[in-house]
Amino acid sequence: MRFVPFVMIPLVIVMTVATPASAITNGTADGDAHPEVGALIAEEPHPDGTWAYCTGTLISPTVFLTAAHCGEGKMKTARVSFASHYKPGSQIYTGRYIADPRYREEAGLHDMAVVVFDAAIPGIKPAQLPGLGMLDQLEADNQLKSARFTPVGYGSLAPKKKKTHGRRFIYTDTRNQASISFKNLSRRWLDLTIDHSKGDGSTCFGDSGGPNFLGGPTSHLLVATTITGADNACKAANYDYRLDTATARHFLGKYVTLP
Template sequence: MTAVRATAVTAAACAAVLATAMPSSAINSYNATPAPERTEVGALVATWDNDSDPATPDRVDWVCSGTMIDADTFLTAAHCTTDWPDDVRFYVSLDQDVQAGLDAAAQRYPGDPAAQASAVAVEGTARTHPGYPGPSSDTHDIAVIELPAAKVASRWSFKPATLPSANELGALGPQGLNSTDWLVAGYGTQEALNGPGGQTHPGGGVRMKAPLSFDALNDAWVRLAMTAPQGNGGACYGDSGGPNFAVLGGKRVLVGTTITGDSPCYATNVAYRLDTPGARAFLSPFVKLP
């Protein structure tokens, strides 16, 4: 992405977003812009223990992206909420620049990760798909964070994302999907840079957006092109769980969540479809579906 801080995601955060074969998690620098208007898009923040004393957390970082789908439900990816220490606590922030907020909180509350997380985010409870990880045809890579609605509303104003109706993407077919406007958003890092020590992924922690174009539709996945010559941007490390929007019937609809892609973050974003029976069955206890 452009206009992001040149800081790397921590090793622990990368472990969270790399829990599957090659999960994606960022917005590229090319053809991308800040997204302050996408107030429903947020960052998943975690605190966890990283030493021999599990009594208190000693690490805090933003680790993934996601979207508010009603007043108290934040949608993200299952690989963002699994494979953590038992004492992990999850928070959600809808700030535009979460990294700057965490940096300021570290100065204000040195040595207190819980206070630092609370300074930028609201704590919630993770609900992960019980079938994750499933087969490659449908990994069930979906989770939500349940939040206290009053606390979220007291800190941020937003309109929850619109979810798709059943099989809305499938009903359009390739021709309809090719003519659709697509947009990805998230807090992730930039595409790979080659350096003396190998590839790095700079940036991250700032909400960005980029256009995409349709590539292919599978039973559980929508594949979107991130190729620069076509005017596209795309997702990278830290964008996992973040939204992929399509303009359907004149409305911006949250049709998929970023899950995986190519490791340099140049070519393809693979998003988990939200219009499938499996995704809708998981979401139905948490949100009213169209």
């Protein structure tokens, strides 16, 4: 079944009860803009015939970054595809799945995991990671308020209301991107929000672990990973895990050389 865990982040951290992030809403097909962004592929298709269940980013030739809550049980390996539209027969790379040992589902902190491949992924340039405290410096320089961010992922498109109750989530196994605005920066979280006047989109179920690039649609500077959102309609704030903090770098530095 599709992996859609509820990631509960304490109120003292984000001041709201959050639900898991997933697909890009009000976005466009990414095409070849971000070939370093890939999907975690299930062993069997979901009931709707699709395969992707989480998103992630290649951050070195052999290391793929995603979210710890994307791991089921004691998962040891993961299958990754970098196809812009996955379908059976697309190239799949299998690697060791390693979650941050500090992660606890009930807390939501340290929600990072890597997939480590035995050989370099050919033909794909890894994303760029931020230096220590980069977002803090941008905020101090009053540059974050007007900054644009580009989330990318394979998750659900805009959910549709059912005639009876609830919502129907539409998955296409396609890499999409959107633009989103800055809301707030805290010790470990980058909060992004939808500004409808700017045509912003958002993330939804299936985008978990995916990148939020600082800048426009061609940026490859990965500053935070998608973790959760503020509503089940995928129309509110995103809560993204910062990668420029000392605590995030403690885990990442075990697998990649950091700037």
